[in-house]
Amino acid sequence: MAEKIIPMKGGVVAADNESGRTTSMRTAETLFRLLPMGLCVAALIVMLKNSQTNDFGSLSYTNLGAFKYLVHANGICAGYSLLSAVVTAIPRPPTMSRAWTFFLLDQLLTYIILAAGAVSTEVVYLAYKGDTAITWSAACGTFGGFCHKATVSVSITFVVMLCYAALSLISSYRLFSRFDPPTTHSGNKAAEMDVFHT
């Protein structure tokens, strides 16, 4: 009987440590999920307020499809970040379906934000440099303020993208670690039980 109690005591201590580690990890993940929310809102506001009128005419973010997509993508991202932070903050027993949902949605959001950053970068690049072969003029000579604000918004979007790439890694790692410790623990225990019962 002594051999049976020792591993079980060890198991309880391990479970307590695990629980403490899980709580601090949950807090850290919740905060890390709120960070891109703030950044998305910042990128969104900078782009929403981005319009310039001068002698040559008027230019607003609504004139460019890429910037409209950037605003929508940042809006979706801010909403998802808040929602996922709330879901992460609530202490609940981990389930495989939740781990998979987080993994797939984090991945999808990374793609959406990356695409938004990429198309907007291309437009900002063309606005600064122009393209003589295709007769597109460099608009930033006349709309410098507009281009500057757009660059700021796009830069913030790329920081959001990096956050999401990291969140994708974390959510996939959480999916791995879900496979790892529980199986070993319960597997060993089940094996021990079976053997002791025979």
Added chain:
Amino acid sequence: MAEKIIPMKGGVVAADNESGRTTSMRTAETLFRLLPMGLCVAALIVMLKNSQTNDFGSLSYTNLGAFKYLVHANGICAGYSLLSAVVTAIPRPPTMSRAWTFFLLDQLLTYIILAAGAVSTEVVYLAYKGDTAITWSAACGTFGGFCHKATVSVSITFVVMLCYAALSLISSYRLFSRFDPPTTHSGNKAAEMDVFHT
């Protein structure tokens, strides 16, 4: 002793099944890694041969930064696809470092290809529609053939992107399954051994 032999025999049969399943899975993964290689080369060739000269002037893919990036991204992707297919085809005992390398590189390639597809889509979109507010003319009226070929190349690139999104999922799943069955098996065996030795 009888109890000891039965689980070990079961283990050997399971290992044989596992080995057969692994071989067919490896073949399938190798072929699935060669598919984007073919597509990348196709997208690359279509874009490399894309130039048009008419009365209004001459337009080549080298005039547009986004299309040059598309060509480079497809080149890198084709090279990586071939290399990863070769590495996958060679039967070797699975290691954690290899699983992590595949996972991270597949992820990175997905981002590179997605960004290439996104920026090129934006240029094709602008070339078709133009943008009156920023005084960019729709070039596809005069360079229809150029725009058509560019669209084909970009479409193929998006198919490559979907392949890589799937490969990212597969490589992450392989990383999970690496955590899953071996730990349970060896964990159980180790537990049995310990118990039988006491």
